[in-house]
Amino acid sequence: xxxxxxxxxxxxxxxxxxxxxxxxxxxxxxxxxxxxxxxxxxxxxxxxxxxxxxxxxxxxxxxxxxxxxxxxxxxxxxxxxxxxxxxxxxxxxxxxxxxxxxxxxxxxxxxxxxxxxxxxxxxxxxxxxxxxxxxxxxxxxxxxxxxxxxxxxxxxxxxxxxxxxxxxxxxxxxxxxxxxxxxxxxxxxxxxxxxxxxxxxxxxxxxxxxxxxxxxxxxxxxxxxxxxxxxxxxxxxxxxxxxxxxxxxxxxxxxx
Amino acid sequence: xxxxxxxxxxxxxxxxxxxxxxxxxxxxxxxxxxxxxxxxxxxxxxxxxxxxxxxxxxxxxxxxxxxxxxxxxxxxxxxxxxxxxxxxxxxxxxxxxxxxxxxxxxxxxxxxxxxxxxxxxxxxxxxxxxxxxxxxxxxxxxxxxxxxxxxxxxxxxxxxxxxxxxxxxxxxxxxxxxxxxxxxxxxxxxxxxxxxxxxxxxxxxxxxxxxxxxxxxxxxxxxxxxxxxxxxxxxxxxxxxxxxxxxxxxxxxxxxxxxxxxxxxxxxxxxxxxxxxxxxxxxxxxxxxxxxxxxxxxxxxxxxxxxxxxxxxxxxxxxx
Numbered sequence: 241x242x243x244x245x246x247x248x249x250x251x252x253x254x255x256x257x258x259x260x261x262x263x264x265x266x267x268x269x270x271x272x273x274x275x276x277x278x279x280x281x282x283x284x285x286x287x288x289x290x291x292x293x294x295x296x297x298x299x300x301x302x303x304x305x306x307x308x309x310x311x312x313x314x315x316x317x318x319x320x321x322x323x324x325x326x327x328x329x330x331x332x333x334x335x336x337x338x339x340x341x342x343x344x345x346x347x348x349x350x351x352x353x354x355x356x357x358x359x360x361x362x363x364x365x366x367x368x369x370x371x372x373x374x375x376x377x378x379x380x381x382x383x384x385x386x387x388x389x390x391x392x393x394x395x396x397x398x399x400x401x402x403x404x405x406x407x408x409x410x411x412x413x414x415x416x417x418x419x420x421x422x423x424x425x426x427x428x429x430x431x432x433x434x435x436x437x438x439x440x441x442x443x444x445x446x447x448x449x450x451x452x453x454x455x456x457x458x459x460x461x462x463x464x465x466x467x468x469x470x471x472x473x474x475x476x477x478x479x480x481x482x483x484x485x486x487x488x489x490x491x492x493x494x495x496x
Numbered sequence: 497x498x499x500x501x502x503x504x505x506x507x508x509x510x511x512x513x514x515x516x517x518x519x520x521x522x523x524x525x526x527x528x529x530x531x532x533x534x535x536x537x538x539x540x541x542x543x544x545x546x547x548x549x550x551x552x553x554x555x556x557x558x559x560x561x562x563x564x565x566x567x568x569x570x571x572x573x574x575x576x577x578x579x580x581x582x583x584x585x586x587x588x589x590x591x592x593x594x595x596x597x598x599x600x601x602x603x604x605x606x607x608x609x610x611x612x613x614x615x616x617x618x619x620x621x622x623x624x625x626x627x628x629x630x631x632x633x634x635x636x637x638x639x640x641x642x643x644x645x646x647x648x649x650x651x652x653x654x655x656x657x658x659x660x661x662x663x664x665x666x667x668x669x670x671x672x673x674x675x676x677x678x679x680x681x682x683x684x685x686x687x688x689x690x691x692x693x694x695x696x697x698x699x700x701x702x703x704x705x706x707x708x709x710x711x712x713x714x715x716x717x718x719x720x721x722x723x724x725x726x727x728x729x730x731x732x733x734x735x736x737x738x739x740x741x742x743x744x745x746x747x748x749x750x751x752x753x754x755x756x757x758x759x760x761x762x763x764x765x766x767x768x769x770x771x772x773x774x775x776x777x778x779x780x781x782x783x784x785x786x787x788x789x790x791x792x793x794x795x796x797x798x799x800x801x802x803x804x805x806x807x808x809x810x811x812x813x814x815x816x
Contacts, residue, residue, distance in 0.1 A: 405685070458639055466632060474796065
């Protein structure tokens, strides 16, 4: 089982762009993307249920940061490959998928590859499906319920109006929605064990993927503009009668 | 750069093209007179697609195979056969993302998602993507040769009929997909909803974590019903399992632009704001006066939703 994880700047801190490169600043400490904790948990549960196997991680970062990976290892993943290379800065989704697919191949592939529906910082939302195409695998995206029975994958796949029941032979790739499972908190024992779990660091050229970063992206940032800000209106403290303000507001708009 | 040949990934629900489809066709025909609609299924909606600007329809029946892998493979065959689009526009949703992701690998072309606008100027084809909750607009220009692949958020453009004639429908066959085509749909489940649809309602009442517990969501449903609006939700309470995903407003849920959006117990995470900032009037109720939602609210009540909502509901009921 291989889970694709992303380490992102803490979403609680306001995001900022690097003025020189127009990329998201990722120079501080990076944490495990919440969206990926669901995939890690899903993989751990499937391995438990199968009674064997292990969970590996693949990740990509422009620097050698591993704190987010350590969180996933502390949850119970066995090992990881981090593709870390300053040249990767500015990589588009397709290049990211090529890097992660090569890292997955380096690990010898997997019965099941798990990703999130989208990251919480870049939210392109295409990388898992691109990895599946690169590896020639079937995929089920937006999985909200997953089980494996007799070597066959069964997924409830989120749709606009409900969900589809989907079946698929392994090996395969899935992307899981937030809330598919409840991610565990790493235990103290898990955190201590994670410190000595292997994380192999490789570069893009180790994987034979060139060009990467801005050079490989079929796009360039041409301008950054501030959107017209919405003006805040009247803010009042509730004194027990504030509902009348809302009633008046609705009356003014003639909806009641 | 001039866009001569534009494809639009079209979708049909309940026998009619979706609103996102008509929005994209409207924009596409403003950029080029040569617009092809790509549709999964039999292309029975060729008349409406033509009315909104499609001059041609490629219909791709994929049976029980998931659309992403099947439609991308059929399109690759057409492109290899010599009909090469300059731009393919996708809706920012499940099927749109899957088809564009598969196709991007087959064509070895970048994808740019989450866009709200596109221009075709002297410097090339540029798309506009809001980031940081919509406060910053990033303009990205495609480099190299097309086809350019771009996905657009719902309601980025206003759909207008062009009064065009029915488009000619060409059925495409799906090539052998090998192992990649192994995922098959066994059953389709539709979650029934009552009242106006969330993304079409004139009034939306949404609840968030500030409701405290799942049972309090009844306040949201009661208020929405009284106002003849639709109930919505933040991602936090959808993830917590209080309400189905179809209620979710935000980046990964529905984009709504009602006349009135009432946010109760929602702090206003970027994820959520992206889906509702376009509302004409916003009312927010939240205990934390520092909550970001107050930055966009026309009327903000700093207070407990459990105290404010029941009184509001009583007052509206009393009016009859």
